[in-house]
Amino acid sequence: MILDWPACRNARDLGGLPTLDGGRIRDGALLRSDHHAAMTPADVATVRAAGVSRIVDLRRPAELAEQPSPFAGDPIYTHVSMLMDVTDYEYPADSYGPLLDHNQGRVAAAFRAIAEAPPGGVLVHCRGGRDRTGTLVALALTVAGVGPEVVAEDYARSENCPATTMINTLAHAERAYGGVENYLRGIGVEPHHLDAVRERLREPAFLTETRAGWDAVADWYTEQFRGELAAKIWDRALLAGFAELVSVAPGPVVEVGSGPGATTEFLHGLGVDVSGIDLSPGMVAVARRDHPEIRFQVGSMTDLPVPDASLAGLVAWYSIVNLPDEALPVVFGEFHRVLAPGAPVIVSFQTGDEVRVNKDIAFHRRRPEAVAALLVAAGLEPVLQTVREPAEHPGLVEQVPQAYLVARRPSAGH
Missing domain, CATH: 3.40.50.150 (Vaccinia Virus protein VP39)
Structure with a gap:
């Protein structure tokens, strides 16, 4: 569901996405957007009213300094930089596979930030609400049982985000690591974190x-x-x-x-x-x-x-x-x-x-x-x-x- 947050791009609630076994993602459990630097006090109140208990900011420190979050210092705010400060690997236009390969500790920390959040919704964002946000959301949705085509279709709702990019990313995780869950376990995500994300995202x-x-x-x-x-x-x-x-x-x-x-x-x-x-x-x-x-x-x-x-x-x-x-x-x-x-x-x-x-x-x-x-x-x-x-x-x-x-x-x- 698209969220009416005028100060944000690519803002939506992932609730309602179907899982492969006939279930669905819980409304209000996982939300995504771009950065929040342009938010007014009224916009901040709207985010709080959505029941958000944790905001996971995936931007680099330099991006935070340039566009500070209005939630910085708030108990609901968590910063986990998902990319190294200087990218020293080739970054293709049609896959986030290298992001998964070269930022494993950071990806694990970001995933744990979702898993360990207090009861309520988790809002994930980066600068544009596309690449880092899209990748982390895709990992969480896949763990919750959403199929790759649906994950990619949701990713494509963001600006300039072709579905094939996410299809290629998930295929890379399958080829290189034996799937998303194997990838996450291999980079230090514990089984109880995987269970916590499933429990948080999946509707009974x-x-x-x-x-x-x-x-x-x-x-x-x-x-x-x-x-x-x-x-x-x-x-x-x-x-x-x-x-x-x-x-x-x-x-x-x-x-x-x-x-x-x-x-x-x-x-x-x-x-x-x-x-x-x-x-x-x-x-x-x-x-x-x-x-x-x-x-x-x-x-x-x-x-x-x-x-x-x-x-x-x-x-x-x-x-x-x-x-x-x-x-x-x-x-x-x-x-x-x-x-x-x-x-x-x-x-x-x-x-x-x-x-x-x-x-x-x-x-x-x-x-x-x-x-x-x-x-x-x-x-x-x-x-x-x-x-x-x-x-x-x-x-x-x-x-x-x-x-x-x-x-x-x-x-x-x-």
């Missing part, structure tokens, strides 16, 4: 599968269940109670897994300053079409694009049903992170122990007491736990009871 399979499933049925689902909330008396009552809780300390509220936006619209009608986040671009497109007065964006509740302690409330209305058990602690940890002290979260789901698959989407039923315990483990205080019996609604006959939990982040000093 359940997210890829869930996104694809909801994208495929977004329009059908919207029409099938349009108006459903109007028939759910107790759902509306609980959401109205949540809206009253939020009104005590008003502020922004986010619905995660907002789908076609019906619940978001209901809360908006109650005067809540609410927006929606959904994993599925198809669902976000439908929600934006049907509710243009409300802001919807693509994102994952496993890594919310929301600043710490910034929300007056959070809604997960039948959206944790698509999460496997092992993802719940991470997600509830995110809920705790983004909620302001004292702010509530409301969660709803179907009760039970089964995992049902419908239209290639997994739906997890859960025990209320188990979910409540995980919320507490994430540092959230219980407020309400209730279960209603199954009911019949237009287009839907519920098979099992429905659970509703309200918790809150403890107030300051508690």
Whole structure:
């Protein structure tokens, strides 16, 4: 995805690139650009808002002196010169093979800078955002399982960067070293660094599968269940109670897994300053079409694009049903992170122990007491736990009871 950073060239997020095994690169995990010397304070704020936890500057010291980084001295900034100060080898126009051959220690250090970064996105850049940046990004993407053709296609999105140059570079790594991973291991990159980059860049399979499933049925689902909330008396009552809780300390509220936006619209009608986040671009497109007065964006509740302690409330209305058990602690940890002290979260789901698959989407039923315990483990205080019996609604006959939990982040000093 091209990034709207006017002060930069070749700025983009590598999220969404497909891997050879059917996965994809995580959104916001790896970004690239040219240097940042022309950035204004507003531009710097935009980079920070993108969730960047480390900036890896690959330029030579002389380039830094000529065009200083506005991030120099910041804890997120790391300088790793990826080229020797004076290049003393032949540098062909159609391959970065010699760069790999003659700068091995520097390449290893740059790769480790990605692997050892704190949680969040890593932004890699050099002077032009082409040669050094392109090579390091290609190594990281290859380790994460992206095929050479896709790596080269992304490289070619930069100015004056023919895809054949990167194809030749990766072919050189294959011929001379037995592949990218063998090359990296041979220059001192440890196996745990390779694993760390894979873990950082690769999106969990359940997210890829869930996104694809909801994208495929977004329009059908919207029409099938349009108006459903109007028939759910107790759902509306609980959401109205949540809206009253939020009104005590008003502020922004986010619905995660907002789908076609019906619940978001209901809360908006109650005067809540609410927006929606959904994993599925198809669902976000439908929600934006049907509710243009409300802001919807693509994102994952496993890594919310929301600043710490910034929300007056959070809604997960039948959206944790698509999460496997092992993802719940991470997600509830995110809920705790983004909620302001004292702010509530409301969660709803179907009760039970089964995992049902419908239209290639997994739906997890859960025990209320188990979910409540995980919320507490994430540092959230219980407020309400209730279960209603199954009911019949237009287009839907519920098979099992429905659970509703309200918790809150403890107030300051508690």
